[in-house]
Amino acid sequence: MTEAIRQSLRDSKAARWGALGIISITMFAGYYLTDVMSPLKPMLESEFGWSSTTYGIFTSAYGWFNVFLLMLIFGGIILDRMGARFTGLMSSGIMVVGAAIKFWAISNPTLITDTTFGIHTQVFYASIGFAIFAIGVEIAGITVSKIIVKWFKGYEMAFAMGMQMAVARLGTMLALAAPVPLAMYFSSVHTVVENGQLIEKMSPSISAPIAFALVLLVIGFIAFFIYMSMDKKLELSETDPNAEAVKPMSMNELWSSIFSDLRQIIGNKGFWLIAILCVLFYSSVFPFIKYAADLMVNKYGLSQSTAGMIPSLLPLGTLFLTPIFGGIYDKKGKGATIMIIGAVLILLVHTIFSLPILNYWYVAVVLTIVLGIALSLVPSAMWPSVPKIIPENQLGTAFSLIFWIQNWGLMGVPLLIGYVLDKSNPEVVIAKAAGTEIPLYDYTNPMMIFAGLGALAIFVGFLLKREDRIKGYGLQLPNIQK
Ligand SMILES: N[C@@H](Cc1c[nH]cn1)C(=O)NCC(=O)O
Numbered sequence: 001m002t003e004a005i006r007q008s009l010r011d012s013k014a015a016r017w018g019a020l021g022i023i024s025i026t027m028f029a030g031y032y033l034t035d036v037m038s039p040l041k042p043m044l045e046s047e048f049g050w051s052s053t054t055y056g057i058f059t060s061a062y063g064w065f066n067v068f069l070l071m072l073i074f075g076g077i078i079l080d081r082m083g084a085r086f087t088g089l090m091s092s093g094i095m096v097v098g099a100a101i102k103f104w105a106i107s108n109p110t111l112i113t114d115t116t117f118g119i120h121t122q123v124f125y126a127s128i129g130f131a132i133f134a135i136g137v138e139i140a141g142i143t144v145s146k147i148i149v150k151w152f153k154g155y156e157m158a159f160a161m162g163m164q165m166a167v168a169r170l171g172t173m174l175a176l177a178a179p180v181p182l183a184m185y186f187s188s189v190h191t192v193v194e195n196g197q198l199i200e201k202m203s204p205s206i207s208a209p210i211a212f213a214l215v216l217l218v219i220g221f222i223a224f225f226i227y228m229s230m231d232k233k234l235e236l237s238e239t240d241p242n243a244e245a246v247k248p249m250s251m252n253e254l255w256s257s258i259f260s261d262l263r264q265i266i267g268n269k270g271f272w273l274i275a276i277l278c279v280l281f282y283s284s285v286f287p288f289i290k291y292a293a294d295l296m297v298n299k300y301g302l303s304q305s306t307a308g309m310i311p312s313l314l315p316l317g318t319l320f321l322t323p324i325f326g327g328i329y330d331k332k333g334k335g336a337t338i339m340i341i342g343a344v345l346i347l348l349v350h351t352i353f354s355l356p357i358l359n360y361w362y363v364a365v366v367l368t369i370v371l372g373i374a375l376s377l378v379p380s381a382m383w384p385s386v387p388k389i390i391p392e393n394q395l396g397t398a399f400s401l402i403f404w405i406q407n408w409g410l411m412g413v414p415l416l417i418g419y420v421l422d423k424s425n426p427e428v429v430i431a432k433a434a435g436t437e438i439p440l441y442d443y444t445n446p447m448m449i450f451a452g453l454g455a456l457a458i459f460v461g462f463l464l465k466r467e468d469r470i471k472g473y474g475l476q477l478p479n480i481q482k
Pocket residue numbers: 031034137138141165282286379403406
């Protein structure tokens with residue numbers, strides 16, 4: 001069979017989009033669990049007595065194992081050596097285990113009164129579960145990116161990445177809109193003592209939205225099994241029957257190839273600029289999502305039950321826009337410019353959020369929609385740009401290093417915001433301790449931190465554009481090869 005007439009399974013549009021559809025289910029479930037606690041922040045405070053700092057600790061757990069135990073980097077190395085089938089199955093299994101631990105902690109009221117390592121035992125175990133889950137969802141993220149490159153290189157790659165992200169963002173949207181109604185629907189009546197009297201109180205079921213996440217994650221795990229058979233078929237269709245079998249590596253060769261990959265990647269300036277832009281940009285969006293519902297209650301006067309609705313508009317816009325911007329990048333190029341425009345929008349939105357004026361819900365709606373545009377622009381150009389800077393056989397490692405750097409921000413920024421929120425609002429902390437009526441949080445300082453991250457992202461975006469001009473990565477060029 002000659003090179004010219006050999007057909008790969010990826011040449012079939014139905015096959016590559018079918019594969020994408022299946023792996024998107026896994027990511028949808030993962031993104032739902034990632035943000036499911038955001039709209040529940042006020043409930044966690046009123047039902048379990050969490051503070052903003054406690055919530056910040058729990059949220060920062062996302063990065064604990066990925067950052068300190070280097071789990072993400074190991075994930076990338078495993079992906080480049082063991083392949084997408086093994087790594088995808090492993091990561092979706094880890095997601096299920098982490099979510100199960102988190103569910104157990106949140107649904108176990110006996111944990112509320114104790115402390116472990118100086119923190120609330122419930123928070124401790126919920127955080128451990130979330131940290132384990134985060135290993136899975138992050139490694140699944142890089143696996144899916146590499147799978148898309150494998151199926152779509154030379155085709156509509158940015159559009160495909162945008163479509164996968166759109167489905168994942170549906171998970172984020174559901175996570176912002178559904179938890180409070182779900183928790184209220186599964187409310188139950190408890191007898192509690194208040195002011196020396198026994199009273200019956202309706203308590204929302206905070207664990208119900210997490211149970212739902214667990215079901216979704218098990219479905220995602222099963223979906224990955226289905227993908228595995230497609231991946232096998234793809235490889236078979238691309239295997240040259242006349243090619244010699246690849247000799248397995250010795251342990252020494254394996255380690256030296258890992259270190260040589262790492263050396264080449266971290267010696268690449270373009271890699272660093274993308275990674276820094278990534279941590280700055282995502283730290284001003286994902287940690288913001290964790291506080292967005294609470295911001296709506298405290299700044300815009302929304303009720304707890306409706307507060308998640310406005311933030312859920314953020315991923316809604318991205319569903320359509322990420323594939324559209326990805327399509328523009330595929331056909332017209334301008335990847336670096338697209339990322340800079342996204343960073344400018346971040347700065348604009350967070351600056352307006354930080355102003356102690358314009359506290360009208362419709363202003364929050366407009367700002368959230370603009371933030372959604374930014375969250376469409378940057379990822380649609382950022383992820384398809386990585387294969388232009390890094391060769392395919394090092395992509396798993398490169399994506400994992402970028403996500404590892406990003407995870408420092410996803411871990412540190414929510415913790416910082418929770419701390420700054422408590423420090424800037426001592427009257428709230430005092431009222432909670434005294435059991436008196438809790439005043440509203442002032443979100444000015446946290447929002448200025450998010451705006452500052454946006455400003456830095458613009459600067460790094462320009463540096464990346466300059467580096468692209470010097471090195472000729474082709475970030476401003478179209479992805480589709482005519
Ligand atoms: N590393 C992930 C982080 C994340 C947060 N929520 C779910 N995943 C990431 O950056 N993914 C790319 C994206 O744009 O969602």
